[in-house]
Amino acid sequence: MHDRAEPVTSPSNTKGAPRHVAIIMDGNGRWAQSRGRPRLFGHHAGAKRVREVVEACPDLGVKYLTIFAFSTENWKRTQVEVAGLMSLFRRYIAKEARALRDQQVRVRFIGDRVRLDAKLIALMDELEKITAENDGVNLTIALNYGGRDEVARATKRLAEDVAAGRLDPASIDQETLPKYLDTYVLPDPDLVIRTSGEARISNFLLWQSAYAEYEFIDTLWPDFTKAEFARLITGYGTRERRFGAVSA
Template sequence: MDGNGRWATQQGKPRLFGHRAGAKRVREIVESCPDLGVKYLTIFAFSTENWKRTQAEVAGLMMLFRRYITKETQALNEKNVRVRFIGDRVRLDKKLQTLMDELEELTKDNTSVNLTIAINYGGRDEVARAIKDIARDVRDGKLDAEGVNEGTLSSYLDTMVLPDPDLVIRTSGEARISNFLLWQSAYAEYEFIDTLWPDFTRDIFSEVLDRFNGRDRRFGAVKK
């Protein structure tokens, strides 16, 4: 969900104004998913690299995450949205961790949309954490090293219960993947669009999905 800060700058506002606008946009996109045929939606809210931003912006983002969860919990549950969080939670403050745990527990039986929110997430960090866990289980005799394969690694990732993404959308004109779902996106389709996230409407989402549905996906095979 890139471009919040630039969007705010264009409005003559501070960067956090853009992040607040971006958070509001999330609701519209989540609510549009059932009608657009989207069962699983993952949003990249805060990366392991975002700690490099100014202390004021990071603190503002953490406050925004706490406020978003508190404000949206009832609506998400009423819309039958199941919420999961991925990423390393250890560095997050305890209040935010508690809110995340409570939202996951409250919505665990919901079935309309599976919303995954990546906070303090990085693809490389996720794989490194998974490898550490695999190594620990091999050491403790819980896992046979000779039997480790791609499926084993996938089962140790934060996304172990989720399907691999079909489509990755990057807003704001940036044409890079920025450490997002590196393992899982091996055969995902990509869309890099110029629209800044606060301007990413349901209609634009629908247009991107239409283009995706017209693609020929062969997964390394030759079309017969």
């Protein structure tokens, strides 16, 4: 097996704030088009919401935040939109790096970096490096990420370890594969939020979200506020999470 850091395995809280919240940030394009503006205008507006949500996490008791920034399927969009998004990612990282570092936010990126340009990858690497010692909110950005792609890449690495004699096939169980996933150092999400009124998970954290609670809300991402985020966190605390068991 690859020499990897020990994953976070602490169980999720059954009451109170979710330890790990994941967000599918949907609706930027529709928000812009409803205002007669190009879709990229909406993506820029959505980027501003990311900072507000990250800043809200400590007071709400959220230790881990994972955001879906760009999926493996988003390459199907127009060249103009994809190029604009890649430019936005580079600008966002460069602009926010100092604030994230100073606010003790630990940043990680998940996803396949092969199709990303060298400048963007360098910025991602640098942001991870300068925030590596931070102990505040853990912000994970899913960039060129797809759940099926992640599982396929993880399975390939697992198979390589079996072929090289580093892993005994007889020892493989449901605890083995997560050690090869992009999220191996993160706890599974407790709450997954999707904005914009769509009620699907869009290939996001497929393995990790097996027992996550879901909230599908109508709000478009650029209109998502700290108050709405707080309401969803409070609502999570009222849910009974049994993980397949029954109430006492």
